Amino acid sequence: MVSDVSLDVEREQAGTFRVLLHTCCAPCSIYCLDKLEADGYSPTPFFYNPNIHPYKEFERRLDALKLYLVTRELDPIVDDEYDLDLFLERAVGSGSDRCAACYELRLTRTAKEAANKGFGRFTTTLLVSPYQNHDLIVETAQRAASDYGVEFLYIDFRPGFREGQAKARELGLYRQPYCGCIYSEDERYNPKRRTTGR
Numbered sequence: 696m697v698s699d700v701s702l703d704v705e706r707e708q709a710g711t712f713r714v715l716l717h718t719c720c721a722p723c724s725i726y727c728l729d730k731l732e733a734d735g736y737s738p739t740p741f742f743y744n745p746n747i748h749p750y751k752e753f754e755r756r757l758d759a760l761k762l763y764l765v766t767r768e769l770d771p772i773v774d775d776e777y778d779l780d781l782f783l784e785r786a787v788g789s790g791s792d793r794c795a796a797c798y799e800l801r802l803t804r805t806a807k808e809a810a811n812k813g814f815g816r817f818t819t820t821l822l823v824s825p826y827q828n829h830d831l832i833v834e835t836a837q838r839a840a841s842d843y844g845v846e847f848l849y850i851d852f853r854p855g856f857r858e859g860q861a862k863a864r865e866l867g868l869y870r871q872p873y874c875g876c877i878y879s880e881d882e883r884y885n886p887k888r889r890t891t892g893r
């Protein structure tokens with residue numbers, strides 16, 4: 696039986712490069728997948744987002760992603776354990792460092808998955824959003840990559856954000872109105888705290 700690792704070597708020799716793509720949702724995946732494939736990479740989406748609240752919203756985003764990936768003939772790796780306690784442990788009480796804790800949790804898990812499954816590299820759809828802290832994501836991903844001995848593939852996907860969202864709209868995909876956690880939901884809907892347009 697051929698191992699994942701030797702398959703990776705074979706594919707790289709053949710000119711295609713496997714990359715584990717941490718994927719937050721279907722709309723953000725569209726441009727990232729287009730760009731990676733155009734650049735000669737062979738992406739595998741990886742869903743690990745225990746930051747999404749409430750659980751019904753988590754399910755809705757995951758279902759939308761699965762539906763979309765069928766159209767691209769891509770099989771995602773899904774961690775649907777929903778580590779709610781772990782996310783809350785990191786985020787509650789972190790104040791303005793909440794997003795740093797959230798990136799750390801998701802990207803460290805992604806680097807670990809990449810190492811365990813024999814991917815040489817990983818990247819993330821978080822890099823497509825102009826609403827996220829881009830520099831902090833890069834810094835966190837680089838640290839996670841170094842901890843797990845894999846490469847972090849940095850691509851600034853932001854120029855394709857509008858294009859990806861427009862395609863999602865055309866396809867009728869579910870487009871979430873807030874980032875993910877209960878705090879971002881509060882910021883989105885509570886008039887006393889509304890800060891973002893997302």
Ligand code: SF4
Binds near residue numbers: 798879
């Ligand atoms: S706002 Fe978004 S990135 Fe920040 S903690 Fe909440 S879900 Fe994570």
